[in-house]
Amino acid sequence: MFITFEGLDSSGKTTQARLLVDHLRVRAHAPVRFIREPGGTVISERLREILLDKKYLELSEASELFLFSASRAQLVRQVIHPALLRGEIVVCDRYYDSTTAYQGYGRGLDLATIRGINTLAAAGVVPDLTVLVDITIEEIEKRKHASKTEFDRMESAGREFFARVHNGYLSMAAEEPKRFVVVDGMRSVDDIAQEIADVVDNRQHLLKKEGQEES
Numbered sequence: 001m002f003i004t005f006e007g008l009d010s011s012g013k014t015t016q017a018r019l020l021v022d023h024l025r026v027r028a029h030a031p032v033r034f035i036r037e038p039g040g041t042v043i044s045e046r047l048r049e050i051l052l053d054k055k056y057l058e059l060s061e062a063s064e065l066f067l068f069s070a071s072r073a074q075l076v077r078q079v080i081h082p083a084l085l086r087g088e089i090v091v092c093d094r095y096y097d098s099t100t101a102y103q104g105y106g107r108g109l110d111l112a113t114i115r116g117i118n119t120l121a122a123a124g125v126v127p128d129l130t131v132l133v134d135i136t137i138e139e140i141e142k143r144k145h146a147s148k149t150e151f152d153r154m155e156s157a158g159r160e161f162f163a164r165v166h167n168g169y170l171s172m173a174a175e176e177p178k179r180f181v182v183v184d185g186m187r188s189v190d191d192i193a194q195e196i197a198d199v200v201d202n203r204q205h206l207l208k209k210e211g212q213e214e215s
């Protein structure tokens with residue numbers, strides 16, 4: 001089973017992804033692997049450094065798209081696909097929906113082109129479930145100002161950029177309602193985690209049942 005987490009920076013999705021991994025490690029009957037994007041292989045981590053380092057302000061939008069996609073292409077082939085073939089559960093903090101949201105809706109690159117690049121990078125590995133942790137732009141701004149850590153290159157973009165990314169995510173979730181589950185990220189960490197755990201437990205149950213019917 002392949003589960004991805006999506007959402008704006010500071011949405012709390014990484015915390016939720018970690019909590020789901022803890023939950024699954026106790027409950028699931030298969031090894032659980034936790035990965036973050038961009039990163040997860042030696043090559044992908046090198047690309048991450050270029051992508052997030054503020055000193056590369058000259059990085060073009062097209063280069064940004066290719067570097068995120070290159071990082072993913074390596075991660076899918078080296079880690080995600082082999083793990084899924086072994087029957088492991090893979091939880092990934094961001095995947096190709098981030099590219100559609102940030103480089104497509106956010107930067108304004110052509111969505112059809114991005115779809116093609118995503119398909120190539122992902123080698124046909126589509127998430128069974130994508131959890132979109134949704135919070136308002138106002139809340140994002142509040143959390144960013146309260147945080148003491150310095151912004152990386154992506155986080156330094158303006159409010160309009162994040163508003164476009166936010167709307168993009170909601171459109172994508174509406175287009176693929178079977179794959180996406182949108183959770184209200186404005187509630188307590190525990191409430192959100194419980195909702196996500198329930199959704200995943202249900203899906204796992206369904207996947208098992210479908211598997212049994214096939215055999």
Ligand code: TYD
Binds near residue numbers: 010155
């Ligand atoms: P990261 O520090 O991992 O942020 P977060 O905890 O919010 O995931 O940085 C990843 C940044 O890269 C984040 O701002 C989103 C952006 N990103 C893209 O623009 N496109 C992509 O395809 C991916 C995977 C991430």
